[in-house]
Amino acid sequence: MSNQPYSFFHSVEKSFDKAAQFTHWEKGLLEQIKACNSIYSMRFPVRMDDGRIEVIEAYRVQHSQHKMPCKGGIRFSHKVDQDEVMALASLMTYKCAIVNVPFGGAKGGIKISPRKHSAYELEKITRRYTSELVKKNFIGPGIDVPAPDYGTGEREMAWIVDTYQSLKPGEIDAAGCVTGKPISLGGVRGRKEATGLGVFYGIREVCNMPDVMEKLGLSTGIEGKRVVIQGLGNVGYHCAKFFREHGALVVCIAEQEGAIFKADGINEELLFQQRKSTGTIIGYPGSIALAKNTDALELECDILIPAALENVIDAQNAPNVKAKIIGEAANGPLTPEADDILIARNILVVPDMYLNAGGVTVSYFEWLKNLSHVRYGRMEKRFNENMNHHMLSQMEKLTGKSVLPEERRLIEHGADEVDLVYSGLEETMINATREIMDVWQANPAIPDMRTAAYVCAINKVGTSYAEMGIFP
Ligand code: NAD
Numbered sequence: 001m002s003n004q005p006y007s008f009f010h011s012v013e014k015s016f017d018k019a020a021q022f023t024h025w026e027k028g029l030l031e032q033i034k035a036c037n038s039i040y041s042m043r044f045p046v047r048m049d050d051g052r053i054e055v056i057e058a059y060r061v062q063h064s065q066h067k068m069p070c071k072g073g074i075r076f077s078h079k080v081d082q083d084e085v086m087a088l089a090s091l092m093t094y095k096c097a098i099v100n101v102p103f104g105g106a107k108g109g110i111k112i113s114p115r116k117h118s119a120y121e122l123e124k125i126t127r128r129y130t131s132e133l134v135k136k137n138f139i140g141p142g143i144d145v146p147a148p149d150y151g152t153g154e155r156e157m158a159w160i161v162d163t164y165q166s167l168k169p170g171e172i173d174a175a176g177c178v179t180g181k182p183i184s185l186g187g188v189r190g191r192k193e194a195t196g197l198g199v200f201y202g203i204r205e206v207c208n209m210p211d212v213m214e215k216l217g218l219s220t221g222i223e224g225k226r227v228v229i230q231g232l233g234n235v236g237y238h239c240a241k242f243f244r245e246h247g248a249l250v251v252c253i254a255e256q257e258g259a260i261f262k263a264d265g266i267n268e269e270l271l272f273q274q275r276k277s278t279g280t281i282i283g284y285p286g287s288i289a290l291a292k293n294t295d296a297l298e299l300e301c302d303i304l305i306p307a308a309l310e311n312v313i314d315a316q317n318a319p320n321v322k323a324k325i326i327g328e329a330a331n332g333p334l335t336p337e338a339d340d341i342l343i344a345r346n347i348l349v350v351p352d353m354y355l356n357a358g359g360v361t362v363s364y365f366e367w368l369k370n371l372s373h374v375r376y377g378r379m380e381k382r383f384n385e386n387m388n389h390h391m392l393s394q395m396e397k398l399t400g401k402s403v404l405p406e407e408r409r410l411i412e413h414g415a416d417e418v419d420l421v422y423s424g425l426e427e428t429m430i431n432a433t434r435e436i437m438d439v440w441q442a443n444p445a446i447p448d449m450r451t452a453a454y455v456c457a458i459n460k461v462g463t464s465y466a467e468m469g470i471f472p
Pocket of ligand 1: 357
């Protein structure tokens with residue numbers, strides 16, 4: 001465990017305990033669900049470009065094997081320690097359970113600052129880490145499947161799959177040993193925007209619930225809702241895109257250098273291009289700049305999406321938040337104190353643990369694609385297009401009327417990989433939202449949606465254990 005007084009793992013255990021009292025599982029089973037089953041702490045030497053040998057500290061934690069394989073990202077950060085990896089691995093178990101992704105939770109971490117290393121050094125570290133995982137049977141398409149996280153991306157996943165395949169020659173499903181790979185190495189289309197799109201689907205479903213909206217004093221639907229987004233990175237950008245495309249007004253976006261407001265809505269792509277060329281979001285045509293970037297969090301709006309950092313809403317600014325709904329796109333954007341204040345103020349917090357699960361959901365689709373060795377849509381796309389064309393022609397012939405060319409294109413279109421990935425993600429987020437709300441509505445003593453999400457996760461993992469017959 002960490003030497004630091006604050007333990008992230010302990011705070012996850014506290015949230016778990018808060019929710020566990022609303023379940024019927026016996027104490028021993030709850031202890032089993034909470035515990036991290038396997039913790040691999042490793043040290044290995046790597047020779048750096050300047051000739052020095054550096055001892056690298058790294059971890060892989062498998063929190064739960066109630067479903068196999070385990071799944072969770074690998075983080076490269078100088079802040080990595082065992083406590084953090086344990087906490088993140090547990091959250092992965094609960095996250096996967098909520099969105100019905102049939103994996104146990106895991107997480108990996110290497111304690112390095114990626115910016116302080118050359119690409120060559122990073123490659124050596126990543127490949128050595130992978131071979132350490134292989135040695136201990138801590139990676140494999142049926143064992144444990146890593147993915148990108150903070151400080152890692154497609155490049156690192158490509159090194160991992162290549163190292164794994166070279167150590168396991170002939171393993172037919174080897175591409176499924178890691179997700180978040182480049183498309184050419186077995187990645188899936190739609191992964192990049194998955195988290196932002198999942199956030200949109202989750203919030204849209206909440207906004208479509210008349211009773212929930214009535215309690216918040218809002219009308220149903222996304223159209224016309226005023227949205228504030230903190231962070232124009234991968235998640236924030238895609239949130240802004242999908243909310244705008246579905247008729248919401250993204251009235252404010254905050255970044256490191258400041259925040260801008262425009263009552264009739266901001267176009268994220270134009271803003272992104274402006275920031276790329278000028279280095280700032282300030283000066284976006286027709287917008288006004290707020291005094292501080294954190295003012296965005298306190299702006300009058302319907303939906304606030306923190307999509308940048310953790311702990312941005314705390315006991316100080318929580319009393320000033322004016323949004324009716326907070327969608328936690330980032331991991332841990334609220335402190336526990338802020339959470340309590342917002343619950344008391346009847347602000348709906350849609351929790352990170354399920355709302356930002358789009359990434360892991362699409363990773364699951366990538367893994368399925370790797371095991372089936374065929375791109376989604378390859379077998380049926382052309383067949384469906386031919387059949388749709390035939391049906392439409394018959395209808396036109398029988399009615400004597402013809403369909404507009406734009407409508408014809410839409411109706412005849414057979415699903416591509418990206419269409420199927422979006423559809424699977426939409427289904428997943430809608431179901432997860434409804435399941436959590438059902439749990440919450442069934443027990444009015446549950447104080448908030450986060451606790452309801454935990455209850456949902458505990459019940460699913462508990463059922464798996466119970467049905468295995470371990471705890472008759
Ligand atoms: P990112 O690095 O692409 O984007 C983060 C953005 O936040 C950057 O543009 C950065 O400049 C901005 N930012 C930093 N400090 C800021 C500040 N003080 N005010 C406003 N903006 C600030 O990262 P990301 O992938 O978009 O991840 C964002 C959050 O979402 C993180 O908490 C991450 O853990 C979480 N998340 C990401 C994914 C994913 O698939 N990328 C999945 C689940 C959760």
